[in-house]
Amino acid sequence: MATTGRTFSHIVGFDDCPFPRGHRGDVPIVGTVFSGLRLEGVLSGKVRRDGANSTRELIRLAGSSRFAAHLQLIMLQGVALAGFNVIDVPRLHAELGLPVLVVARRAPRQGGMRRALLERIPGGARKWALVERLGEMEPLAGVYVQRMGLSAEEAAAAILATTPHGSVPEPLRVAHLIAGGVATGESSGRV
Numbered sequence: 001m002a003t004t005g006r007t008f009s010h011i012v013g014f015d016d017c018p019f020p021r022g023h024r025g026d027v028p029i030v031g032t033v034f035s036g037l038r039l040e041g042v043l044s045g046k047v048r049r050d051g052a053n054s055t056r057e058l059i060r061l062a063g064s065s066r067f068a069a070h071l072q073l074i075m076l077q078g079v080a081l082a083g084f085n086v087i088d089v090p091r092l093h094a095e096l097g098l099p100v101l102v103v104a105r106r107a108p109r110q111g112g113m114r115r116a117l118l119e120r121i122p123g124g125a126r127k128w129a130l131v132e133r134l135g136e137m138e139p140l141a142g143v144y145v146q147r148m149g150l151s152a153e154e155a156a157a158a159i160l161a162t163t164p165h166g167s168v169p170e171p172l173r174v175a176h177l178i179a180g181g182v183a184t185g186e187s188s189g190r191v
Contacts (some may be wrong), residue, residue: 001188005150005151005153005154005157006072006150007038007154007157007158007161008073008099008150008154008161009032009035009072009074010034010035010040010067010070010071011033011035011072011073011074011075011158011162011169011171012031012032012033012034012043012067012071012072012074012075012171012173013032013034013060013074013075013076013077013169013170013171013172013175013189014029014030014031014043014058014061014071014076014077014081014172014175015029015030015081015172015175015180016028016029016030016047016073016077016081016082016180017030017079017179017181017182017183018180018183019049019081019082019150019183019185021142023049024049025048025049026046026047026048026049026082026163027046027047027048027049027081027082027083027085028042028044028045028046028179028183029044029045029046029047029057029061029082029174029179030043030175030179030182031043031044031045031058031061031062031170031176032066032170032171032174032175032178033065033071034162034170034171034174035069035070036161036162037143037162037164037170038178040067041065041066041067041175042082042178043061043062043065043067044061044177045057045060045061045081046181047082048082048085048123049080049082049083049085050082050083050085050121051082051085051086052086052123052126052127053062053085053089054081054082054085054086054087054125055088055091055092058074058087058092059074059091059092059095059096059149062096062098063075063095063096065124066067069175071096071098072099073098073099073100073101073103073150073158074092074096074098074099074100074101075100075102075103075158075169075171076089076100076101076102076103076172077103077104077172077175077176078102078103078104078108078191079102079130079131079134079146080127081172083116084116084124084127086117086127086130086131087102087130088130089102089130089133089146089148090133090136090148091150093148095137098149099147099148099149099150099154100147100148100149100155101145101146101147101150101155101158102134102137102145102146102147103143103144103145103159103168103169103172104137104144104145105142105143105144105145105167105168107137107139107144108137108144110131110136113128114128114131115129117131134146136141138152139157140152140155140156141155141156141159141160141163142159142163142167143159143167143168
């Protein structure tokens with residue numbers, strides 16, 4: 001009997017709160033900690049709009065929480081938070097010792113992201129290098145992913161095990177709902 005490798009029962013998923021287009025400064029982020037399909041806890045922090053502190057904040061939130069000893073996988077709703085605060089996924093993986101799975105419902109427009117970073121965002125060249133380092137998103141289990149520290153088979157199994165309906169895994173879907181509710185008073189919209 002063939003196996004798919006490791007399974008991940010304790011997952012934290014992160015998303016940012018919506019913010020007005022002209023907003024400058026910090027943007028709240030939300031992490032949801034799941035054991036299987038059960039929400040076990042919520043983490044919250046802040047990252048700078050188009051800044052460079054998302055990796056450090058995710059390491060702090062996941063690494064110092066009471067859930068840290070049980071976490072087995074980090075899921076991210078895209079490779080950046082708060083606009084273009086790009087996450088250094090290899091550093092996140094190395095410092096926490098956890099696999100990282102970046103998930104998107106649709107394939108990103110890499111050309112548009114590259115232009116925005118290089119032409120409009122301070123430190124954009126460094127941020128674009130972080131994006132390029134991850135490589136192209138690959139279609140997997142009905143979504144697009146980038147992964148570090150887990151195989152395609154393990155990533156697909158984690159997505160399927162945490163997606164009882166729709167196409168977005170529960171840790172990310174619930175983080176998105178909570179983030180929307182915190183920022184606007186009620187949740188709305190699709191992930």
